[in-house]
Amino acid sequence: MEIKKIKRSEDYSAWYNNLVKNADLAEHSDVKGCMIIKPYGYAIWEKMQAELDRRFKETGHSNAYFPLFIPKSFFTKEASHVDGFAKECAVVTHYRLKVDPETKEIIVDPDAKLEEELIVRPTSETIIWNTYRNWIQSYRDLPILLNQWANVVRWEMRTRLFLRTTEFLWQEGHTAHATAEEAVEETRKMLDVYADFAENILAVPVVKGVKSANERFAGAIDTYCIEGLMQDGKALQMGTSHFLGQNFAKAFDVKYVSKENKSEYVWATSWGVSTRLMGALIMSHSDDEGLVLPPRLAPIQVVIVPIFRKAEEKTLVMEKADAYFQLLKKQGISVKLDDRENLTPGYKFADYELKGVPVRIAIGPRDVQNETVEVARRDTKEKQVMSAADLEHKIPHLLEQIQQNIYQKALDYRSEHIHTVDTWDEFMDALENKTGFVSAHWDGTSETEEKIKELSKATIRCIPLENAQEFGKCILTGNESKERVLFARAY
């Protein structure tokens, strides 16, 4: 296949789209804004799911599943929630098609109109809290710690593969608690789970923080988030964890009787990450040759490419290649032996680079002779000839090294792209010329935040949790500020 290569430096957005296509992750479908996640892309998502799911269960959560459709009336019960989502809801109005007697075309049967329209879930708080009402009577029924893996639909005006699609896959945790303290603790705990996952599995450093009122989830008291920085200097919200207070409990009348025999509203949290993480992964590590995957997430961690000319060479090479394959597999490494004969080694090398496979092992007649292999790492492109006897202990170590290196590289990039500024001119200069996060003082008002956004296209990504408390003057208004916040242009 002829591969069109686009450099990050030339056209970042074209580079991104091209990479998603060339690495065989996803493609546009015939439905606007919806994508087809291809097997290789889905395999990466499954690895993410597995890692997250394990962490959710370790923190006491169970999986459940709620319906795709939400009655419109449920949806409208929490005022700010409906405000936030109304503009992007897909609505089911009919349940049947029929052949039009005149045109012979298939049409929506006007007689099959639903009594009450159904909303295709953009998120499930409403239907879940409507259910929790029936599940909760006593403090003994609490907490409820549930997660669901699902698809949701948000009819966005503009979409982008993985980063913002009309339909996307995600998980949403929905928990119910007896006290505010416990709910806040849950919110923070899940934020930590996300941050741990992002940094240790995705190898993407994140800033943990809390959103300003403008950026808060519709219906939340507080929205916590993890924010990543992409290679083009734009920020990406990678996950959110909301403290919902008693908003949904009040909207859906979910009360419990306390030990003291008093009726109380239940406290709620919700938290989610989506296939957007695929976008974060791509934009954090990949280069002009293609995807770069951290080993802990790579569906294929090591690929073995055999090289041979004649039949007798093939026998010898394949024998060794298969032995190494078994050896690595036994160690729990996800290894693939690519024995396709219709493709040349050069093609395979390039293809696995596009796909981001962390380690490539090439073995040819020369290696068989010398009891060696050629080991190439994707992240640095370094190649080394390794004694075959060393494979067993060196490959796991190498994979670990690559994981660390990828993370470190992303961390270094981010460190170089957090700019601390004190004036408006510095602020604009940092955004325009240096890109990345800008740490600056803000007077704490929504009006100022709005104004800054208008003037600079930058938003407050978060108020970092680990934030030096420091008084200063707002970069726009000069009013008193008690701490710096993190601004950036964002996806």
Add this chain to the structure above:
RNA sequence: CGGGGUGUAGCGUAGCCUGGUAUCGCGCCACAUUUGGGAUGUGGAGGUCGUAGGUUCGAAUCCUGCCACCCCGACCA
């Protein structure tokens, strides 16, 4: 919803101005030679040119309408 762009084979394209039934590359199939960085040769298959109408003896090409998608913004995970 504003601005820009594109629709021709699985993918990428030429042809359109100046109308005569479609070019090239990749991929695909067969065979042979190849295989240590995207192999080569020979032969072959694959198209109602986005869609509906109009002009014309004749439309990928000219005219009108429509549709779809992509990119840049506003909205958002």
